[in-house]
Amino acid sequence: MSLKRQRLMKPPLLLIPISLIQSNQSINHLLPKTRNPNFSASKSPMSSVSSQQQFRYTQTPSKVLHLRNLPWECTEEELIELGKPFGTVVNTKCNVGANKNQAFIEFEDLNQAIQMISFYASSSEPAQVRGKTVYLQYSNRQEIVNNKTAADVVGNVLLVTVEGEDARMVSIDVLHLVFSAFGFVHKITTFEKTAGYQALVQFSDAETATSARTSLDGRSIPSYLLPEEVSQCSLKITYSAHTDLTVKFQSHRSRDYTNPYLPVAPSAIDSTGQVIVGVDGRKMEPESNVLLASIENMQYAVTLDVLHTVFVAFGAVQKIAMFDKNGGVQALIQYPDVQTAVVAKGALEGHCIYEGGFCKLHITYSRHTDLSIKVNNDRSRDYTMPDAAVAMAPQPSHNPYPGNSQQYHAAGASHYQQQQHQQPQGGWGQQSGGQGHDPYMAAPSMHQGPGGHMPPHHYGGGPSGPMH
């Protein structure tokens, strides 16, 4: 009776799905008539159920269906699967509500939504996702609004927000290093928005981007990748709507690792050729002619001479000081100029001195500009001192680069050129452009160029590796 009134009250009678009537009938079948002959919906203690049914009947059909009691973080794919038998799902919105267990699906056509409601209203099998019963009803809205933001659309470019007090201290190089663990990073741009310090990181494909996003979203950048005194920085990662970033110059704001010959931004170079511009025009992680190298996974002894051999490949090494810190070995390596240090850092950062992931270098710029070497010994050396060569005389037998140990020359640039041809020795040298085809090495004038085209496969240990 009340049902009849409901129906009469609805002018667009034809829009009320027949199934609702069927639903009512099937509910009638289920009513405990035999046990409770006096049962009636209006008088029953189950009036709440009754009002629920009432609620359902008052729902105006919509091609949008509201689903609830979904399993946690139900995916769009699962929703589409659920709706597919009844029509074309043109839009979804999942993870709705505080518990993220509600969702909306929008059909192409109203009748398809009616079909789905009708079917499950009369079906003995409830709608299910992952074996969990899902409750369906017409949404009280006629379309899903703004379901997908760019952040939800899978793509090959990630929008990375660096969060933390010192977020701006995270250099583009560190970002490159972190994301390279998942695949070749084509381009990175950084910028400042209200959301804070952000970066767009472009991968070859959406799959790679997704693996990076999955592994890194919400994680913190390892502290050893950050300059000293920089507090925790975490990454929030979504997808970007971009598919191909435009990078005009290599700079501290943007890099194109697919094009190492791209000119360095004029604004990023001062009269001495030093890169001075940081993110947002500020000088971040100030470059220095002195590098701080920490050595991870030091399975083999890394001696002063080994370090000298490694770092002299990029230019004259003036001084080296080794010391123990945090249970590991660190070293300060002093070059005559910042450019050389930049080149060395870009080429060596994250790479291993020995094959097999042994003695991996993590390099930052030191605050020092001139080391004070009090004594030449096995931990510290001033190669600019006249007697340095004498002090260097005893060579450790395990020095893997015995032929290189006398390579120090006072000259700067000419020495740099010269070293390019002597450099390809040992494990890391094979990767760092030893064949001479490495455009980075071939073009020393690109002093701020990307460290990016060095294969990152010695870094990090893959997607599950570098982050903690």
Place this chain on the structure above:
DNA sequence: AGCACA
């Protein structure tokens, strides 16, 4: 288990 603000 009951309607979304990204």
